[in-house]
Amino acid sequence: MIKKSRLGPEALLFPTPSVLVGTMVEGRANFMTAAWCGIASSKPPAISVAVRGERHTLKGILANGEFSINVPSVAMVAEVDFCGIYSGRKVDKSTVFELFSGDLAYAPLVSACPLNLECRLRHTLDLGGHTLVVGEVIQTHITEDCMTDGRPDAVKIDPLVYSPGSGNYQRLEKSSPKRSPSAKRKTRVRNERLQAGAGSVRSPT
């Protein structure tokens, strides 16, 4: 019999990503570290992020209806930590990163992050302490060195992940070899269709 401890109600999942949410607030770029971020939908492609009511970031998202999700690599831990400690209300975070422009005017993008998503605000849900923000992904940028066979490679991206329970940052290890051959074949076919520019590719989820 496996012994279990009751922790009471906790929002615990392992691991979570740690991303930089980019916004424009009062004409200035701002970046907030967020670990409560996930994929919300594949069609349309959408990302959700839970943002506490007092964050400077929420002000920018609600004012402009746009934001970016920047996926940092492990090498960026110091900057990620900085953006997770200091609020744009008190500190100018607009010069922490070199930025580049995408399709949206109010979704500042971090060059050093291997993956960048430009999002247009579609939904907000007030959950009490946090507001769940859902953004449709309008454009995706990836550093070319972080791809294998034309598709994003998580090991090359080397994303900084986060463990909510311990509060530690962690790193992904190399992928597990245990996926079934039929699941791998489905992914390969899907990737080939994506690379060929097929309009409607069914997502695995």
Ligand SMILES: Cc1cc2nc3c(=O)[nH]c(=O)nc-3n(C[C@H](O)[C@H](O)[C@H](O)COP(=O)(O)O)c2cc1C
């Ligand atoms: C690893 C980590 C993860 C965090 N995740 C979130 C999150 O998901 N949602 C949130 O509202 N704040 C989160 N924070 C806290 C904000 O990043 C922090 O309060 C930041 O200073 C807010 O910046 P802003 O006021 O400029 O938006 C996190 C902080 C760290 C260090």
